[in-house]
Structure formats: C-alpha cells, structure tokens
Amino acid sequence: MTFFEYITVAVSLVLALAVARTVDGLRSSFAAEKRYWVHATWVVIKLTNPMTFWWTIWRFRDVETWNLAAFILIMSWPVVLYLQVTSLVTRQPELVTDWRSHFYEQRTWFFGANVLLNIIGLPLAPLLGAQQSFSMARLVIVALSIVGLATSKQRVHAIIVIGIAITVILGYWLPSYTPAA
Numbered sequence: 001m002t003f004f005e006y007i008t009v010a011v012s013l014v015l016a017l018a019v020a021r022t023v024d025g026l027r028s029s030f031a032a033e034k035r036y037w038v039h040a041t042w043v044v045i046k047l048t049n050p051m052t053f054w055w056t057i058w059r060f061r062d063v064e065t066w067n068l069a070a071f072i073l074i075m076s077w078p079v080v081l082y083l084q085v086t087s088l089v090t091r092q093p094e095l096v097t098d099w100r101s102h103f104y105e106q107r108t109w110f111f112g113a114n115v116l117l118n119i120i121g122l123p124l125a126p127l128l129g130a131q132q133s134f135s136m137a138r139l140v141i142v143a144l145s146i147v148g149l150a151t152s153k154q155r156v157h158a159i160i161v162i163g164i165a166i167t168v169i170l171g172y173w174l175p176s177y178t179p180a181a
Contacts (some may be wrong), residue, residue: 003022003065004060007060007066007071007074008057008060010075011053011057011075014078015053015054015077015078015081017082018046018050018078018082019051019083020079020110021091022043022085022088022089023047023048025043025089025090025093026047026087028096029043029093031088034096034097034099036098036100036103038100038103038154038157038161039102040099040107041161042088042110043088045161045164045165045168046081046084046088049081049117050078053077053078056087057074060074073120073123073124074124076120077117077121079119080113080116081117083113083115084109084114084117085109087110087113088103088116090102095124100154104152107152107157111146112149114148115145115146115149116139118139118141118142118145119138119142122138123134132135135173136171137167137170137171137173140164140167141167141168144171145160148160
C-alpha cells in the first residue's frame with residue numbers, strides 16, 4: 001500500500017460520513033411543507049463538495065513523501081466539511097419543522113465553517129495542482145460567506161447562495177471535470 005492509498009482511506013471515510021449525513025437529510029430538506037429553497041440549495045452544494053474534493057485528491061497520487069503536517073492539512077478539510085454539514089442537516093432532520101428557521105439559527109456556524117473550509121483550501125489548491133480559478137473561487141466564497149456571517153437578511157442570503165452556486169460551478173466543477181493526467 002502506498003502513502004497515497006493509506007491517506008485516501010482516512011480522507012474517504014470522513015468524506016463518506018459527510019455524504020451520508022447530507023443524503024440522510026435530503027428527504028426532509030425537500031419536504032414541501034418545511035422546505036426553504038436557500039437551505040435546499042446549500043444541501044445540494046454541500047452534497048457535491050465531498051465528491052469534488054475526493055475527485056481532485058487524485059492529483060496527490062504521485063506524492064511520495066508525506067508528513068504529519070500534510071496529513072493534518074488534507075484531513076482538516078473533510079473534517080470541517082462534516083461539521084458544517086451537521087449544522088446544515090442535523091442528526092435528526094425529520095425533527096426539523098421549518099428549514100428556514102433552522103438555517104438562520106445555524107447561519108453563523110455554517111458560514112464560519114465555510115470561511116474555514118475555503119481558507120484551508122487555499123494552500124491545498126496549489127498542492128492539488130489546481131488552476132488559478134480554484135483560488136479565485138475560494139476568495140469569492142470567503143467574501144460571500146463573511147457577508148452571510150454578518151447578516152440574517154433573507155434577500156442577501158438568496159444572493160449569496162446563487163453567487164456561491166455559480167462560483168462553485170465555474171470555479172470548481174468545470175476545472176475539475178477531468179483529473180490531472
């Protein structure tokens with residue numbers, strides 16, 4: 001077993017937990033009587049985040065020298081993502097009666113984690129051989145997330161989620177469509 005395989009086992013376990021938590025909340029998040037489109041859009045974005053991260057870590061496959069600092073850096077991203085997802089979709093999503101209220105109650109934790117995710121991602125992007133668009137996208141997301149931390153105005157949050165969705169598509173998904181050769 002290579003170091004890459006060894007490390008990706010740990011990363012994959014945490015990413016799988018994030019996916020499982022998000023999928024567990026999908027049905028409840030999209031239930032018509034309690035759905036809030038901003039929250040539902042975040043659920044979709046956060047469901048794709050672990051998949052995109054897992055896809056891009058393939059670029060580490062040729063790294064032969066690993067150390068504890070590199071391992072902690074690469075593991076911190078999925079850990080923070082998992083914590084963020086648990087604020088978005090609770091451990092018992094069926095008990096949430098109104099996703100709008102839940103979202104605004106969890107807003108500071110959610111956006112604080114989003115800022116941290118993207119700050120952690122800044123040094124990871126060059127290590128992953130990511131294009132410049134990754135770093136620019138991260139900076140846009142950090143700025144919008146800081147606005148999300150600062151306000152609970154619903155119109156502003158609608159603009160934030162649309163802006164971040166567009167940034168994720170153009171800055172992450174399209175450049176990550178194929179792994180590095």
